[in-house]
Ligand SMILES: Nc1ncnc2c1ncn2[C@@H]1O[C@H](COP(=O)(O)OP(=O)(O)OP(=O)(O)O)[C@@H](O)[C@H]1O
């Protein structure tokens with residue numbers, strides 16, 4: 492079992508008083524291990540943003556306790572809490588929040604400068620390696636206005652990762668993106684999660700995005716309705732599942748496949764596949780699947 496990094500015990504958040512009182516979160520118990528890739532879902536107003544803000548110390552609970560690596564946050568002094576926010580947690584926002592007058596690489600460098608790093612060459616080297624990780628090396632010297640929404644969000648992810656946090660909190664990171672780009676961004680986050688064991692906790696309304704999460708926490712009226720783990724062990728397994736589905740679909744869609752099926756196994760998709768006498772159907776099936784699934788979300792992870 493991986494190390495428990497964060498736990499919430501009986502966390503309640505109440506906004507306002509009397510008639511205007513809103514219970515945004517009620518008696519939340521949660522535990523997060525290092526390396527989790529979890530989605531927080533639920534209807535509007537169910538408490539997703541409040542939960543992320545409390546975990547990121549942007550807001551404090553009315554009641555209850557948060558612990559970081561076993562240490563209760565209540566017992567931390569201001570310096571320790573500031574260190575937690577600065578070092579261990581990063582945010583990715585729906586609206587990217589990039590600084591428009593800085594280039595891509597300068598935006599990514601910003602958290603290191605805030606942290607007080609002085610070695611300019613080391614800062615640039617670290618920032619460029621993260622920019623490369625999110626597949627934007629060729630855009631390092633561009634300004635945010637010259638990028639697409641998906642590229643801007645990649646920069647925001649790079650900026651969140653540059654200080655090597657333990658946990659990245661992302662509040663609806665794909666809400667401003669089309670569904671294809673949204674899928675690419677979540678896959679990128681998952682690849683980075685698998686490679687670096689950084690914990691990701693993101694909120695979303697999009698059921699297709701939820702499907703990519705390893706754990707899905709469903710909130711309703713400020714309470715946990717469901718907490719499902721182990722949905723997809725890895726992106727590789729997920730891709731394989733998609734391939735199987737598509738290959739089966741390809742067989743049933745194609746009358747040639749259906750009529751001539753003889754149960755041979757497709758070596759690309761590991762499912763029985765129907766081959767024509769000359770193997771042409773198999774090639775078409777393979778090429779189509781390759782086009783759809785073999786495009787990496789990022790070119791290289793260093
Ligand atoms: N600063 C605040 N003052 C008063 N009430 C608030 C405040 N922030 C949030 N709330 C209330 O707390 C509840 C939970 O809000 P929250 O923003 O966490 O929901 P959400 O699940 O993120 O919703 P959405 O999907 O629309 O972003 C809502 O009823 C909201 O109106």
Ligand SMILES: [Mg+2]
Nearest residue numbers: 539540541662
């Ligand atoms: Mg919200």
